[in-house]
Amino acid sequence: MRKQFDQELNELHIQFTNMGVLVSEALTKSVKAFINHDVTLAQTVIDDDQIINKKEVELEEACAKIIALQQPVVTDLRRVVSVMKACSDWERMGDHASSIAKTTITVKGKKRISHVEALLADMAKVVIEMANRVITAYTLADIEEARAIAELDERVDNYLLQITQFTIAEMKADPKVVFNGSGYITVASDVERAADYITNICERIIYLKTGEIVELN
Template sequence: MRRIFDDELTQMNAQFTKMGFKVNEAILKAVKAFINHDKALATEVKENDKDINAMEVELELFCFQLIALQQPVSADLRSIITVMKASSDLERMGDHAVSIARSVIRVKEEHSKRIPEVEVQIGEMAEVVKQMVEQSIDAYVRGDVELAKTIATKDSIVDEYFVQINRFCLKEMASDPAVVFGGADYILVAGYLERIGDYVTNICERILYLQTGKIEELN
């Protein structure tokens, strides 16, 4: 019975990892679509979100079945609870990727004036977020507490990008009415990326809980 349970936990972890990579792909495509004004790619992100939602529901159901049928205790139970909560974080990150994609479609339709300097900053911000997402999945798979703590510190970099983009856009919007619509969307997109960074930090905190049994805020 223990071997069967271990196989099921391995399957659970594999599904979670697959979902993490799917969400990271959605974030990357959404930001690429925004920077390149690619409405087709943005539409693809929106359409693929149903797959992420389905993966979250399937994973949650699988976790409930493990709890009901196997009645796990101690570390096994922490592992299942961690995946349930972390998969919810991933699903919300996917929702923010969709929100970025919607901004692409909205800006495209409004033909708003762009601000190249801000698009560069958003690209850099997205790269930091991308690394955080990828590394958090790696930290979960390896049970690496120190890596999880390191990843969480990067959230302050994401926060700083958000502040800088916000200030720059407000300044440009005040001086040039033609960038008001576009500037507002830059602020929204930066905000979505900032929230994704927060969810990654949540996952890092859940990794700590999984490995140590302690609940600790990392940022």
């Protein structure tokens, strides 16, 4: 029975990791689409969001099945609950990637602000790095790495502030960029929220390893 249970837990973590990879790819594609004005790539991200949603449902069902049939002890229960909560964070990040893609389609052809797009690209690199690192940290239950990843969230917040302030100034100076300016702020907010959800997963890693509920934000 224990061997079967361990196999089910291992499969759960594999599925969770696969979902994280899908979300990281969605974020990468959505920002690339926005920066390159690539409507076709943006539509791909929107279409693929249903795959991420399906993964979340499958993971939640697998977690519920393990809890109901295996009646795990406290340590194992933490592992299952951590996956159940963290997969919701992945799904929400996928939603933000889809939101960025939708904004790409909306602002296509409007006047752009190259400096803001450069800042957005740099901001997204930090968040995608966070996403990729947190997958490994979760797999290894590495709480020190989890804390280090969460600290990057402050850099992301600073990018959001810079982008918002610069964009508002440009919108005041040139009415032609007002429409796109709103889009920039929306995209930057989506990227920032993705970083927040990654920080949530970092908190899950610490809970998984220690049983302690911490706030890293």
